[in-house]
Amino acid sequence: MHSVIEKPTGSDVARLAGVSKSAVSRAFTGGVVSEEARKRILEAARLLKYRPSNTARSLTTRQSRMIGLAVTSLDNQFYPEVVEKLSDRFARAGYRLLLFVTHGEADLDPVLNELLGYGLDGVVLASSSMASQVAAECREAGVPVVMFNNVDPDGVQAGVSSDDEAGAALVARYLLASGHERPAVITGLGQSSSSVRRLRGFQYELARAGRARARASSGDYTFSGAFEVARAWIEGPSPPDALFCVNDHMAIGALHAVHHRGLTPGRDISVIGFDNVSIAHWPLLDLTTLAQPLEGMIEATVALLLKAIASNTMPTTQEALTGKLVIRGSARRAPGITREASGEETWAD
Amino acid sequence: MHSVIEKPTGSDVARLAGVSKSAVSRAFTGGVVSEEARKRILEAARLLKYRPSNTARSLTTRQSRMIGLAVTSLDNQFYPEVVEKLSDRFARAGYRLLLFVTHGEADLDPVLNELLGYGLDGVVLASSSMASQVAAECREAGVPVVMFNNVDPDGVQAGVSSDDEAGAALVARYLLASGHERPAVITGLGQSSSSVRRLRGFQYELARAGRARARASSGDYTFSGAFEVARAWIEGPSPPDALFCVNDHMAIGALHAVHHRGLTPGRDISVIGFDNVSIAHWPLLDLTTLAQPLEGMIEATVALLLKAIASNTMPTTQEALTGKLVIRGSARRAPGITREASGEETWAD
């Protein structure tokens, strides 16, 4: 069934409305047109089912109204939330997201060429792997980039994250305040800045309290990785009495290992995550976790990028927003817990 | 920090390489160019960091290499999986996804104008709400559309889904085979075709077995909606002995209600979902569910759309792939369960 539809152009509308192409363009871009003409144009457009071509428009305005979003994977539940919120927020500003789901591929060039070929107005890098390199290339090509939940080790790329070290330190103090003696940390991938920083913040705080360094091992940012690390520790000699996982996704894996051994989280052993993904509150998980200030991070990311686009400059600001520790049942409770208006419990010292 | 970067164009490359624009174009599009020239062009391009503009290219070729993807929300864990897999599969074919996260907004026009303005090569509608209307408009505008996991009531729009009725019927037979007497169904939203069809398949099968219609109530496709429906039923008079939820997201909500009342799923009451989302296998959920043949559905969707694009026609095929019932612990077991090579258990009669 061949239905070769000839899309109407601005000229078609102009002809039908008895005006020039420019008038049509103005009518659709908020330019100056008499009420009289505007009405005729809109009517003609409606009749022809005309919609201005974004492609052609982009060519002249040099604005695509598209933002590239790179994420590594969507099976860590934190990222779908990020994608959805970024999409909503950018949509409100008139931008759509072009999605790049990377999988830590070794060769960045193809995806980079693609990314830069689309004439994106900006890029958000929520992928952890190689974000810095990609950011550098984009910036060099004149495309504003903001790294999300990931900070550039060289400190040159703009980024928004939560204060990983402060957050992890807060977790450490909470664990100490609730009387834990042998906390251990399940980390993510080596290159990941957030993993590194969270571990560092945690260890630093332990040291400050005169405690020994915590045992740490990588769960590779996966459920099963974290499960195995936790299981091995629990089954091994002198198991930890608390597990701090650098994200919720792994904390849920650790939680499963705990249940798997017939132990009860929050009583026999404590598990604390980082992110406060939306499912962390499920009673079956009931995860105590450091909540990233997601709304604020989204807002900051969008603001940074839009400002850069508007001013035709490269963003450089690095923001680290403060999270809060949300208390649920997976970790032994410490004194000083506050119940908020929402019914949520938090802890701060 | 003003860094107004002048992007190099094909002409720049042509000049540097000592050839014409056309030659540069050919070099980048697989046209005929002498090895000699091609080498010089590529070298010049590398020097200038030139990448062809997709925007300009789209204007002449009338191909954007972008596929629009509309989804309602990403908090039903099924959709992030769909998004990721579609993204991967389309990327392999050289297409990127432009994301539209809709929220069942009343007025479709703005988003439609946008969708059609981007010059997308095709559209996948994985959103349930109003998918048919959007599909009709796209088709009229000459943009191929495939509805995913959602079938057009009028039977005109192309679509890929699993065989909802057969799947639900299989669930019904399993529940009967495992001796349940009072199954009930938690449905989604009224307009949703998959909800309607799954309920229908379930009821039909019950009738065929000479049983009374199952009680049914809407959980609005939300966790809390399903939780409340399940809780009310469990606390009410003559509670059901099995809960069939038309998707896993709600099944997990129902599971929580069961635990909430101190009951054990699979022993005191059975819970069965639909989708087999990746987290359904978590031991804490351990959900028996009808697995949608996701890989096949993705493959079919991509194939349908790419074929339509290549042939410049509108797709019309409606495919309904067969799912399978994955047996886990949330429902009482029936005789005849098969253990597959993967270790997964399934049931078929």
Place this chain on the structure above:
DNA sequence: GTGAAAGCGCTAACAT
């Protein structure tokens, strides 16, 4: 195999 020229659909000066 290569270049010249036209044109994709739009916006943005510049006139009027």
Place this chain on the structure above:
DNA sequence: ATGTTAGCGCTTTCAC
């Protein structure tokens, strides 16, 4: 307020 003109960066006949 409106029309004319000249591109935006590419691909694509069409000659050569």
